[in-house]
Amino acid sequence: MSLRLRLTIIYTALLSGVVLLLSIVVYSMVSVVVTNQVDSELEQSAIQIIDVMRADSVGEIAIVADNMNVSSNLYYQVWSIENQLLDVSDNASQLQGPMDSSYPDRSEPTFKNVQLLDEPFRVLTVPLSVEGDVYGWLQISVPVVDLRYTQRLLIFVLSISALFSIITGGVVGWMITGQALEPLETMAEVTRQITSTDDLSKRIPVVAGSNDEVSELVLAFNQTLVRLERLFNSQRRFLADVSHELRTPLTVIKGNVGLMRMMNGVDAESLDSIETEVDRLTRLVGDLLLMAQAETGRMPLIFEPVEIDELVLEVFEQMKMLSGGTHDIRIKRIEPAIVNGDRDRLKQVLLNFGSNAVKFTPENQQIWFNLAVSGNWVQIEVVDRGPGISKEEIQHIFERFYRGDKSRTRSQKDVGFGLGLPIAYWIVRNHGGRIDVDSKVGDGTVFTIWLPISLAEIPTRPLHTLEQKPQDED
Numbered sequence: 001m002s003l004r005l006r007l008t009i010i011y012t013a014l015l016s017g018v019v020l021l022l023s024i025v026v027y028s029m030v031s032v033v034v035t036n037q038v039d040s041e042l043e044q045s046a047i048q049i050i051d052v053m054r055a056d057s058v059g060e061i062a063i064v065a066d067n068m069n070v071s072s073n074l075y076y077q078v079w080s081i082e083n084q085l086l087d088v089s090d091n092a093s094q095l096q097g098p099m100d101s102s103y104p105d106r107s108e109p110t111f112k113n114v115q116l117l118d119e120p121f122r123v124l125t126v127p128l129s130v131e132g133d134v135y136g137w138l139q140i141s142v143p144v145v146d147l148r149y150t151q152r153l154l155i156f157v158l159s160i161s162a163l164f165s166i167i168t169g170g171v172v173g174w175m176i177t178g179q180a181l182e183p184l185e186t187m188a189e190v191t192r193q194i195t196s197t198d199d200l201s202k203r204i205p206v207v208a209g210s211n212d213e214v215s216e217l218v219l220a221f222n223q224t225l226v227r228l229e230r231l232f233n234s235q236r237r238f239l240a241d242v243s244h245e246l247r248t249p250l251t252v253i254k255g256n257v258g259l260m261r262m263m264n265g266v267d268a269e270s271l272d273s274i275e276t277e278v279d280r281l282t283r284l285v286g287d288l289l290l291m292a293q294a295e296t297g298r299m300p301l302i303f304e305p306v307e308i309d310e311l312v313l314e315v316f317e318q319m320k321m322l323s324g325g326t327h328d329i330r331i332k333r334i335e336p337a338i339v340n341g342d343r344d345r346l347k348q349v350l351l352n353f354g355s356n357a358v359k360f361t362p363e364n365q366q367i368w369f370n371l372a373v374s375g376n377w378v379q380i381e382v383v384d385r386g387p388g389i390s391k392e393e394i395q396h397i398f399e400r401f402y403r404g405d406k407s408r409t410r411s412q413k414d415v416g417f418g419l420g421l422p423i424a425y426w427i428v429r430n431h432g433g434r435i436d437v438d439s440k441v442g443d444g445t446v447f448t449i450w451l452p453i454s455l456a457e458i459p460t461r462p463l464h465t466l467e468q469k470p471q472d473e474d
Helices: 003-051 145-197 213-263 268-296 308-323 343-360 420-429
Strands: 053-055 061-063 075-080 085-088 110-116 119-130 133-143 304-307 328-333 338-341 366-374 377-384 434-439 445-452
Touching (some): 003 075, 003 119, 003 133, 003 145, 119 145, 213 268, 268 420, 304 308, 304 343, 308 328, 308 343, 308 366, 308 377, 338 343, 343 366, 343 377, 343 420, 420 445
Parallel strands (some): 328 366
Antiparallel strands (some): 053 061, 075 133, 119 133, 377 445, 434 445
16 A cells, blocks of 8 residues: 555545534534424423413312414323323324323423324423422423424435545545655655666756755755765775776886896896885875775874974974975974874874975975964964965865876876875864965965864864865765
């Protein structure tokens, strides 16, 4: 049974219950009102008859009026205490007995529905008493054929109305439910298409102006598809990039091994080349493992107070050694500052930016570090006078395996894997900070690292923003 049919059945069942209850209430109210009108007429007529009756000292009942002014459709009988018929209306003379045979048990005025002359009657039995002693009974009745007909007609009308309402409600409920569940059917169809074609670019159309739960589900499903598509594309790109990065060093190693076999001896230059490529593979595997830990949230970060100014000085000394004196590396400004973070990972970030500056900056050009405190933030700048980065490339430099224009490097050996900046970006972001990039082609690049002094109280972002924040990798 489909969801649409189940919802329609439930809706129709609830509507049927409401219509049935309403019909019962209407029928009961109409019946009570009409019956009360009949009873009121009987009571008024009974009072008129009793007003013309008299009882003597021995209990004999006599009617003192020759002609009682009662309606012609009323039937009445007067019975004595000895169950003798004392008086009867002309239209009731054909009755063979009392209208209500249980009248001797009546000590209070009582209404009862009976069948007389093959027709329904409403009978009122009134005990005739004087000073508490009962001397007889008055029975007065009226035919209720019209009342019964009205009740049957009302039942028929209510039944037809209820049936029409239930059928109409069921049809309308089926249509409304179908319209409401149409996005779910579309969602199921899109899911089947994705399963059969592996095409995650498909989306479920959203009805404009709709703001119900189904629309929210459709939007959430579309967002899930977008994320899945990005993840699968990222996975495909990752596999392609890793395959490419592995192919080059393996090809070099295989070529050198083949060369030494042809020479029937060990060649020192070939061994150096193999060692270099093995080192590259080792770094690649290490970076890949680190990136995988970062993306899955399993990279351990040990937070403790870190004197960031001392860390900058350490990186400064290592950069001078890495440069080998070919660059003018300086610290132009440094202020004492303490941040709460993982010292080793923060050092890795600074080394990454410093090594990139050395890699892309021509010899004899300046590279300098700045460290300043701005409110509750620590600002670290790594500035170089390299070829700069175009605005188009800035949007991609934090993507995995992105390496930009290779012509900006000073030699082929300086070409990296494109994983350093994504790892640095993840580390800084998980310290509650961010990285800004300001670069102009031909005029160098400024990387600005913002770190909060305390993770327990991270203020709003600084007003100075050099460029838009790079997109997160999903």
